[in-house]
Amino acid sequence: MKSRPRHAKRNATLSLSVAAAALVVVPVAQAVTVPLQGVPDRTQISVQTPVGINAATPNANESRPALSLSKLYLGYWVLHHGAPEDQAKVEQMIRFSDDNIATELDRKYPQAIPEVIAQFGLTTTHYNGFWGNTTTSTNDMTTFLxxxxxxxxxxxxxxxxxTASPVAADGYHQDYGTATLPGIWATKFGWSDDRQSVxxxxxxxxxxxxxxxxxxPSEQLTQDVQAVRVVPDLGSAALVP
Structure with missing residues (x-):
């Protein structure tokens, strides 16, 4: 199936600007994280910028099922340390969220995800013996990305x-959540086996x-992500309903 670049299809309200004239660039060592209030507890959201102006829900450090997002940790290690024939499989694993490739690489390199956790200091990410059982937080994921x-x-x-495929290897549609926001150009999707729980x-x-x-469900993630926006205000940010 031919894949295509990700483009936002809906009018969403979340926008983050770090180029406002009054915004003072903050060194990463002095990163400012503004709480995103008003998001239901069912959802955690984190936003990070290279200049240290960040936003996150109060629960953004909760370690939740990483689902197929753990393939990002796995794939990164393989690209740096895996055999060439395995490195060549990473892009397809991510594009189609291919569980078979992930299982193959995870079995061959069980040290991969634990070493990435240590390398990037992902304190709320835990590898539980299998890529599909990994847990992480949105704070850790944005730190890594x-x-x-x-x-x-x-x-x-x-x-x-x-170039995430519109349809994953298992037939699930990849078009929801943060992928629907304006300007988004690359997304990794994850979903629970029952396609409803997480x-x-x-x-x-x-x-x-x-x-x-x-x-x-996926529609709920899209709804909660699109319900907020982050607006810069003299070096800080505020949630606007």
């Missing part, structure tokens, strides 16, 4: 997100990365 954004070795992984997405946008996870 921000850190690898300029890593040329990671490009097959990011390009797999950029959904998650992580995306690259213009000048920011964003991740979201909800206890519920």
């Amino acid at each position: 921000q850190a690898i954004a300029m890593d040329p070795v990671a490009w097959p992984l990011i390009n797999g997100m950029r 959904h998650a997405t992580a995306s690259y946008g213009p000048g920011f990365v964003i991740a979201a996870n909800t206890d519920g």
